[in-house]
Amino acid sequence: MGEPVRVSIVAQDPILEAGTRASLQCHGDIAVALSGERAQVAVMMVDRVAPQVMHAVRAGREADQRQEVVLVATELAAGDAVQAFAAGIRGLLRRSECTAERLASTVVAAAAGDCTLPPDLLDGLLEHGQGADARRPGADGVPAPGGSALSERERAVLRLVADGRETEEIARELCYSPRTVTTVVHDVTRRFHLRNRAHAVAFALRAGLL
Incomplete structure (x- = not known):
């Protein structure tokens, strides 16, 4: 400790x-x-x-x-x-x-x-700023959410993030290293032009990816 x-x-x-x-x-x-x-x-x-x-x-x-x-x-x-x-x-x-x-x-x-x-406030993050931008193709050619998908690993990590789990807890439950968990969240936020973990979960829920 x-x-x-x-x-x-x-x-x-x-x-x-x-x-x-x-x-x-x-x-x-x-x-x-x-x-x-x-x-x-x-x-x-x-x-x-x-x-x-x-x-x-x-x-x-x-x-x-x-x-x-x-x-x-x-x-x-x-x-x-x-x-x-x-x-x-x-x-x-x-x-x-x-x-x-x-x-x-x-x-x-x-x-x-x-x-x-609180989980019920996650959607509010998508009604502002980059939430709208994330629905359009980005500069790197990533398609809109309707045509995008998350890997099983990304879904598993984001589900636990949505449950309020910390990085160490997620790593233990999924048998990943904490670094892997951090990398997965970072990759999702970068790919869809999101701001942070909470925004990533809101995006995935709203797009029906979780």
Whole structure:
């Protein structure tokens, strides 16, 4: 086991902050950062994905590009995933679905550079930006999704990504190396001009490839 992921917690409600701190401290892969200590991941507890929240996220990432952000919101609308990932957020969770284990796994995934969000919000990523471009033939001649296919290995990896599994878990389940899993996801995102893991899963679901 390597060094634990250092996490800071931002919440207006001190009771909510204390509860979140206690749940994360019980996880062996996570250490809650002390005041003034740099954190690799910031967990923000908010009511909704409001403009002022996105402004705070962008300001924080400009101040420290190495810090990732996991956002836990009471309310999440259909288009919130687009705003959140555009602002640089790595993890997006509903408070009602945020168990201690799910939050911890999202934090660890964010520290590793992976994206996590509720499955029902994946489609929203395809309604914006490169999602529309991915439906057209790319510069390298890749056909539109209707005429494209994923290999069995790519499907297997993306199914587990869609289930919220981390790279190491996927590698163990499929008997691949973590490097192979990373390469598979990278190949899919590059081939279809997608932005990240979450976008790749949304693309595959929407195109009927999974």
